Amino acid sequence: MELKLKKCVPCEGGIKPLKGQAITDYMNKLGSGWSIVGEKMIRKEFTFINFRQGMAFLNKIAAISEQEGHHPDVCISYSKVSVEIFTHAINGLSENDFILAAKIDDALNV
DSSP states (O other), X not given: OOGGGSOOOOOOSOSOOXXXXXXXXXXXXXXXXXXXXXXXXXXXXXXXXXXXXXXXXXXXXXXXXXXXXXXXXXXXXXXXXXXXXXXXXXXXXXXXXXXXXXXHHHHTTO
């Protein structure tokens, strides 16, 4: 099943973060532009024509995050929106992070 069609599941900790090949396998399911930061998070920067478009996208990210119950760290700098995603409860990466990333990528097409 495509990641964007899955639903994030609550994570209260107690599971091990993804490592190595598991991260690579999930990264291969995402669109281009995502990078791995120290096997602890994934990051992507989106560039828009102006601040208004960046804010509109940021609001889409907020709506998706609320629906999924999984919240990224987001920063806007005029026309750039940077997104960092990791699972806080395990201080690393879980499937939820890749699901959210896929849904954020998909929001560009909506």
